[in-house]
Amino acid sequence: MNAPAKFETTLKDWETDQEVRWCPGCGDYAILKAVQRTLPQLGANPANTCFISGIGCSSRFPYYMETYGFHTIHGRAPAFATGAKLANPDLDIWLVTGDGDGLSIGGNHLMHVLRRNVNMQIMLFNNEIYGLTKGQYSPTSREGTKSPSTPLGSVDHPARPAAFALGAGARFVGRGFDVSKNLPDVLMAAHAHQGAAFIEIFQNCIVYNKDVFDDFAAPKGAEDRQLWLENGKPMLFAGDTKGITLDREKLTLDVVDVVDGDWEAAGVIVHDVTNRSIAHMLVEMPFGPFPMALGVLYDDPRPTFESAVIAEREQASAGKEANLAKLLGKGQTWTVSGTAQDPV
Numbered sequence: 001m002n003a004p005a006k007f008e009t010t011l012k013d014w015e016t017d018q019e020v021r022w023c024p025g026c027g028d029y030a031i032l033k034a035v036q037r038t039l040p041q042l043g044a045n046p047a048n049t050c051f052i053s054g055i056g057c058s059s060r061f062p063y064y065m066e067t068y069g070f071h072t073i074h075g076r077a078p079a080f081a082t083g084a085k086l087a088n089p090d091l092d093i094w095l096v097t098g099d100g101d102g103l104s105i106g107g108n109h110l111m112h113v114l115r116r117n118v119n120m121q122i123m124l125f126n127n128e129i130y131g132l133t134k135g136q137y138s139p140t141s142r143e144g145t146k147s148p149s150t151p152l153g154s155v156d157h158p159a160r161p162a163a164f165a166l167g168a169g170a171r172f173v174g175r176g177f178d179v180s181k182n183l184p185d186v187l188m189a190a191h192a193h194q195g196a197a198f199i200e201i202f203q204n205c206i207v208y209n210k211d212v213f214d215d216f217a218a219p220k221g222a223e224d225r226q227l228w229l230e231n232g233k234p235m236l237f238a239g240d241t242k243g244i245t246l247d248r249e250k251l252t253l254d255v256v257d258v259v260d261g262d263w264e265a266a267g268v269i270v271h272d273v274t275n276r277s278i279a280h281m282l283v284e285m286p287f288g289p290f291p292m293a294l295g296v297l298y299d300d301p302r303p304t305f306e307s308a309v310i311a312e313r314e315q316a317s318a319g320k321e322a323n324l325a326k327l328l329g330k331g332q333t334w335t336v337s338g339t340a341q342d343p344v
Contacts, residue, residue: 139159
């Protein structure tokens, strides 16, 4: 849990004097504003907040947040963020990465920060393309994606960021998209979580992968293909006329029609954010036959990495004198006599 003390700010307090420079129409602008609007609602303190990024379009984020920040190296932001959290566990850390930065060269680092459960919010902007390096296909690009590096179409099976996070042991997995009015709710839930909170944010790359998410994220007309999950509420979509049910024989999810609002009769299941098995099914649902699952898919806290490290340090140092000279003189020592001019 991040520091409970509330700090009074407005959106303006989180904006820097830097010119925000992404391509006109880029989804990153909407995500930036969503974060800047969310932090005052959280009562966060800019002086206790740190944004850490790797390399890519998303990784310009720290320049535009009036907080502490690090723009680090390709794929290694989780390592820097882990070090910062261990050095100052009270810091409120937000890690910003992209599908290329976080799931290619940085996949190993992302896996470890998730399995260790370091207390931070991890925002992965997924635009299914390499934007900064001019449009090559990325680990999340769909099969058949044509790009400078796959002129005949990608034959790779794409990685699913939310499935990767669950497989790595993440205890919080959420999803949203850049222009969604519900994105701040997902960010607030992630911030309230105790441990590593992973949020996949679908982001429109206006230049190299324009409107690739319009089938569920278009500003108008796509609402029926979104399943916004809420703990304790039935999994309904399409104006509550359809829902998700569990086939208990096959252990698979299905779409059912809901007649006259009677979702219980239709067998629609109620969302339980602590059910890891259902979370896995939700992130693996193929879009088209199923809606896109959004919101908080999984939230089941456990003790954090830094709390275990601090407890271990305290146990190791209990009853011992902090004496550097004694430490250096411990064990085998010897004295070197003579001068540098003496023959060897």
